Amino acid sequence: MIQIENLVKIYKLNKRKMRELKTDSTTKIAVNGVSLTAVPGQIYGLLGPNGAGKTTTLRCVATLLKPTEGKITVCDHDTVKEGEAVRESICFLTNEIKLDEHFTADYLFDFFGKLHGMSEEEIKARKDELFTVFGINDFKTKKIEELSTGMKQKASIAVSLCHDPKVVIFDEPTSGLDIVTARVVLDYLKVLRERGKTIIVSTHIMSEAEKLCDRVGIIINGKKVIEGTIPEILEATHMPDLEDAFFELFKENNPNYEGGVSNEKQ
Ligand SMILES: Nc1ncnc2c1ncn2[C@@H]1O[C@H](COP(=O)(O)OP(=O)(O)O)[C@@H](O)[C@H]1O
Ligand SMILES: [Mg+2]
DSSP: OEEEEEEEEEEEOOHHHHHHTTOSOSEEEEEEEEEEEEOTTEEEEEEOOTTSSHHHHHHHHTTSSOOSEEEEEETTEETTTTHHHHHHHEEEEOTTSOOOTTSBHHHHHHHHHHHTTOOHHHHHHHHHHHHHHTTOGGGTTSBGGGSOHHHHHHHHHHHHTTTOOSEEEEESTTTTOOHHHHHHHHHHHHHHHHTTOEEEEEESOHHHHHHHOSEEEEEETTEEEEEEOHHHHHHHHTOSSHHHHHHHHHHHHOTTOSSOSOOOOO
16 A cells, blocks of 8 residues: 655756756745555556656655655555665666666566565566566567667566565556557556555556556646546546546646646746
8 A cells, every 4th residue: 555645845956957947946846745545456547747746756655755745655664764664565667767788687687586585486486477478588688788668668667576566666667668568568567456466657648547547646737636536537527538637637737838748837
């Protein structure tokens, strides 16, 4: 279980970041009072446009960042006070963390297995399963630097899951993947759901969330603007699908929106 209560995360901005965000302010409120609960046996979808605060939220859950305000527990452990216990129960996949290019998937899987204190038999059994699911056996002895984007992502996912974590935190797991590879990843998330894992996935692809998630929370400009099952969100917004519902909410929360693509200006 993941419980986020009133999460606020404020970044200090350097000059470059101030220019990038087109702001005079020296701080950026990336997450502004987000609360949510993700439970075992369900996939929670954290949705929102670029810059909404998804990655920041997930980094806080994964103990990489300390909340400015608020409290997060993972399997009843506080992410700030009991970071170690939290890290043992999670896996965290994000585009910003990459596998070391100089090693093979085979080597890295063993390395992270040992780091998690797994026995050789355990590592072998897990590797057999995950490498088969993700079709990694064909390229497991190639260096990561030689692999395509899709192969790298599959290797990252397999390695992240080596210790069979109770809680799965995936930040945009299908970004940059072709549809076949994306489908393999999404199907495996469903397998993990069947096994009772607590899963939180961020995405900006609404059709993907619609198919995959038991519950979604949409965040815009750091605030959660709606949460519920897909049918609940369609009913509340009177929209036929999640993408239309999202645009409706996006317009409501960006009064100056005139069809541009960035919400970074505020
Ligand atoms: N390290 C950082 N320093 C300053 N601002 C940041 C940093 N990381 C993210 N931001 C800003 O915080 C906001 C939320 O970013 P992020 O959580 O990455 O959003 P998302 O994952 O939804 O695209 C954005 O405006 C982003 O530019
Ligand atoms: Mg992100």
